[in-house]
Amino acid sequence: MDASTPDPAALVDLMHVRCRKVHTPCGDGRMVWRVWGRGEPVVLLHGGSGSWTHWFRQIPALEGQYKLYVADIPGLGDSDMPPSGYDAKRLVES
Numbered sequence: 482m483d484a485s486t487p488d489p490a491a492l493v494d495l496m497h498v499r500c501r502k503v504h505t506p507c508g509d510g511r512m513v514w515r516v517w518g519r520g521e522p523v524v525l526l527h528g529g530s531g532s533w534t535h536w537f538r539q540i541p542a543l544e545g546q547y548k549l550y551v552a553d554i555p556g557l558g559d560s561d562m563p564p565s566g567y568d569a570k571r572l573v574e575s
Contacts, residue, residue, distance in 0.1 A: 493534055496541075500551075510561025513553045518544030525551045532558030 500515040515533050517540055527535035533551040543549055555563040 493537065496537065503550075507555045507561055508564025510555075510564070512555055512561070513559040515551045515553075517549045517551070518547055520547045523547040523549050525549060526554060527552070527557070530557060534558075 497515070500517050503514040503516055504511040505514065506512070523543065525533075525536045525539070527533065532553045536549075536551050540549060540551065553560040555561065
């Protein structure tokens with residue numbers, strides 16, 4: 482990165498202000514989703530660590546054609562921890 486490259490955090494902030502933030506129940510807590518675009522719904526789930534920002538470069542390319550529901554999976558990003566632990570079976574249950 483050089484002086485002409487925008488600050489990555491500022492780019493994430495600019496994208497974040499364009500989304501709608503939605504919360505769904507996750508045990509006693511909540512799971513956080515961000516929604517961009519219009520059209521047929523597409524759900525984007527990041528890998529086993531991180532947050533919605535894993536999809537940062539794809540969101541602008543897809544939001545013009547699809548309504549994107551981009552999750553912070555339970556226990557990561559802004560979502561609360563799942564109530565019964567963090568493995569695949571328990572995560573689905575929550």
